Amino acid sequence: MAVFGSSKDTETVERLKPTRLDLLKPYLIILPALILTIGILIPFGTGEVWSFTDYNLMRPNWKFAGLENYIRMMKSEQFWNAIRVSSTYVFFAVGAELVLGVIIGLLLNRDNLVTKIFRPLLILPLLIAPVIAVLMWRLMMSTQFGVLNYFLSLFDKGLKDFPWAGVADYAMFTVVLIDVWIFTPFIALLVLAGLRSFPRAPFEAAQVDGASKWFIFRTQTVPMLTPYVTIALIFRLIDSFRIFDIPFALTKGGPGDALMTLQVTAYTQSFTYLNIGRGAAYMFLTWIIIYLVSKFLVNHWMKWRSKLS
Amino acid sequence: MATVTTRKEKIIDYVLNGVTIIYFVIALFPVVWVFSLAFKETSQILTWPPQFLFKPTLENFQSLFSGLTGGNTGSSTVDFLRNFMNSLIISFGAVIISVLVGVPATYAIARYNFKGKEDLAFTILSFRFAPELMVIIPIYIFFQKLGLLDTYTGLIWVYQLITLPMIVWILRGYIEDVSRELEEACWLDGFGRIRTFFRVILPLIRPGIAASGLLAFIYAWNNFVFAVLLGGSRTAPVTVGAMQFISADALRYGDMAAAIVLAAIPALALALYAQKHLIRGLSLGAVKE
Numbered sequence: 217m218a219v220f221g222s223s224k225d226t227e228t229v230e231r232l233k234p235t236r237l238d239l240l241k242p243y244l245i246i247l248p249a250l251i252l253t254i255g256i257l258i259p260f261g262t263g264e265v266w267s268f269t270d271y272n273l274m275r276p277n278w279k280f281a282g283l284e285n286y287i288r289m290m291k292s293e294q295f296w297n298a299i300r301v302s303s304t305y306v307f308f309a310v311g312a313e314l315v316l317g318v319i320i321g322l323l324l325n326r327d328n329l330v331t332k333i334f335r336p337l338l339i340l341p342l343l344i345a346p347v348i349a350v351l352m353w354r355l356m357m358s359t360q361f362g363v364l365n366y367f368l369s370l371f372d373k374g375l376k377d378f379p380w381a382g383v384a385d386y387a388m389f390t391v392v393l394i395d396v397w398i399f400t401p402f403i404a405l406l407v408l409a410g411l412r413s414f415p416r417a418p419f420e421a422a423q424v425d426g427a428s429k430w431f432i433f434r435t436q437t438v439p440m441l442t443p444y445v446t447i448a449l450i451f452r453l454i455d456s457f458r459i460f461d462i463p464f465a466l467t468k469g470g471p472g473d474a475l476m477t478l479q480v481t482a483y484t485q486s487f488t489y490l491n492i493g494r495g496a497a498y499m500f501l502t503w504i505i506i507y508l509v510s511k512f513l514v515n516h517w518m519k520w521r522s523k524l525s
Numbered sequence: 526m527a528t529v530t531t532r533k534e535k536i537i538d539y540v541l542n543g544v545t546i547i548y549f550v551i552a553l554f555p556v557v558w559v560f561s562l563a564f565k566e567t568s569q570i571l572t573w574p575p576q577f578l579f580k581p582t583l584e585n586f587q588s589l590f591s592g593l594t595g596g597n598t599g600s601s602t603v604d605f606l607r608n609f610m611n612s613l614i615i616s617f618g619a620v621i622i623s624v625l626v627g628v629p630a631t632y633a634i635a636r637y638n639f640k641g642k643e644d645l646a647f648t649i650l651s652f653r654f655a656p657e658l659m660v661i662i663p664i665y666i667f668f669q670k671l672g673l674l675d676t677y678t679g680l681i682w683v684y685q686l687i688t689l690p691m692i693v694w695i696l697r698g699y700i701e702d703v704s705r706e707l708e709e710a711c712w713l714d715g716f717g718r719i720r721t722f723f724r725v726i727l728p729l730i731r732p733g734i735a736a737s738g739l740l741a742f743i744y745a746w747n748n749f750v751f752a753v754l755l756g757g758s759r760t761a762p763v764t765v766g767a768m769q770f771i772s773a774d775a776l777r778y779g780d781m782a783a784a785i786v787l788a789a790i791p792a793l794a795l796a797l798y799a800q801k802h803l804i805r806g807l808s809l810g811a812v813k814e
Binding site: 241478 | 637685
C-alpha cells in the first residue's frame with residue numbers, strides 16, 4: 217500500500233465509506249432492465265387475478281368467481297388428460313434424451329478421426345427452431361411420399377402406411393421422437409463439456425494403480441459428471457413440462473386430445489373458447505408446478521454452479 | 526499399461542466408432558433430406574419411392590422470393606421474404622436492447638452487494654422457465670388496448686423475456702471472472718468506476734457479450750409462441766411464415782422445404798462460427814468449457 221502514497225490512501229478509505237448515492241447506485245444501474253421486465257411482470261400478475269374471475273372475451277364485463285375456475289378445471293376430464301399427456305411427454309422424452317445424451321457424450325469424449333469430424337455437428341438439431349424441426353419431420357412422414365415411410369416399408373411392406381401423428385395411438389410416440397431428435401444433443405453437449413473439463417490427474421493415478429476401466433468410471437467419472445447431468449436435467453424437465461410449440465406445430469394438440477399438453481390446453485381455452493379466466497387457471501397451475509419443481513432444482517443448481525466455477 | 530493397445534481394445538474402439546457413426550447418420554439425415562427437398566422439383570418430391578438422386582433446381586427459392594408460392598396451385602401468397610426481414614428486425618432489435626440494458630444490470634449484480642440482489646437475479650432467470658402462455662394471454666389483452674399487437678415495438682419488448690435472461694446469466698460468469706484486484710488497481714490509479722468499466726471491464730468481457738448476444742439472437746430467431754399470438758400479418762417472422770405452408774394445401778412440399786432452409790440457415794451459420802461459446806450459453810453460464 218505504501219507505494220501509492222498517503223494522500224491516495226485516505227482517498228480510498230473515503231471512497232469505501234458508502235454515501236446514500238452509492239447505496240442507490242446498483243439499483244439505478246439495474247433500473248432500465250427492471251422497467252422493461254416489470255412491464256411484462258404486471259400482465260403476469262394480472263393473469264393470476266384473472267384466473268379467479270369469469271373473464272371471457274365474448275363478454276365486456278367480468279366479476280370475481282372465487283375458486284370456480286379451479287374447481288371446474290379439477291373436475292373436468294380435459295384437465296386430467298392434460299396432466300396425463302404432459303407427464304407422459306416429460307417422462308418418455310426426457311428419459312430417452314438422458315440415456316442417449318449421456319451415451320453420445322461419452323462416445324464423443326474419445327479422440328480420433330470419427331469423433332473429430334462429428335463433434336462440431338452434434339449441436340445442429342438444437343439450433344433449428346422447434347417448429348421448423350417439426351415441419352421437417354412432417355415432410356418426411358407421409359404415407360404417400362414420406363421418406364421415413366419408405367425406410368419402414370423396406371423392413372415390412374405394411375409399415376408403408378404407418379400413420380405417425382395422424383392417429384391418436386401413435387401421436388405421442390411421434391412427438392417424443394421429434395423432441396428426442398432435437399434435444400438429445402443438449403444433454404450430450406453438457407455431458408461432453410463436463411467430461412472435457414475434468415482434471416486428468418486422478419484418472420491417471422487410478423490407471424497407474426491398475427484399476428479397471430469400469431472401476432474408474434464408477435468411482436471417478438460418475439460423481440464428477442453428476443452436476444452436469446443435473447443441470448441438463450433441470451433445463452429439460454422444465455422445458456418439456458411447459459412444451460407448447462412442438463405438439464402445436466405437429467397436430468395442434470390432436471388427434472382428439474392426444475397431444476393436449478397443459479400449455480396447449482390453456483391455449484385452446486383462451487383463444488378457441490375465449491375463456492380467459494379458465495385458460496389463466498390452467499397456466500397458473502402449470503406455473504406453480506414448474507415453480508415448485510424449479511425452485512427445488514435451482515437451489516441445487518446454485519450449489520452445483522458454485523462448485524463448478 | 527494404457528499406451529499398449531491390445532487386440533481386444535482395438536475391436537472395442539471400432540465398435541464404438543461404428544455406434545457413433547450410426548447415431549450421426551440418423552441424426553443428420555433429416556437435415557440432409559429436407560435440404561435436398563428444397564432443391565427438387567415438385568414432381569420429384571411427390572413420387573414413390575422417394576428419389577435419392579436428382580438434378581438440383583432453384584425453382585422453389587425463386588417462387589419463395591417472388592412471393593408467388595405454390596407455383597401451379599398459386600391461390601394464396603405467402604410473402605416469405607417479408608417474414609425473413611421481420612425475423613431480422615425483431616431478433617436484432619431485441620438483442621441490441623437486451624445488451625444495452627443487460628450489460629450494466631449484470632455488472633451491478635456481479636459486482637455490487639445490495640439488498641435483494643439474488644432475488645432480482647432469480648426473477649430475471651425465472652423468465653427463462655416461465656410457461657410463455659401465462660404471460661402472453663394477459664399481454665395479448667394489454668397490447669390490444671395499447672395498439673401494440675402486430676408491431677415491431679411490441680414484439681421486441683416481449684422478446685426481452687427470451688434475450689434478457691440469456692444476456693444477464695451468461696455475462697454474470699464472464700464479469701465474475703474478471704479479477705477484482707485488477708478493477709481495484711484501476712480505481713487506485715485514479716480511474717473512476719465508470720471509466721474503469723468502459724476501459725478495462727468492457728474489453729475483457731467482449732467475448733462474453735458476443736457469445737451471449739449470439740445465443741440470444743438464435744433463440745429470438747427461433748421463437749414461435751410469442752410471434753404467433755402477438756404478431757400478425759405485418760410482423761410475422763420466419764417461424765410463423767413457414768407454418769402457413771401447411772394450412773393452405775398439403776402438397777406445397779418444395780416451398781415448405783425451401784422456407785425451412787432459409788429459416789434455419791442464419792442460426793446454423795452463426796452457431797458454427799461461435800460453437801465454442803455456445804455450451805456455456807446453453808446452460809446459462811452454469812457449465813464452462
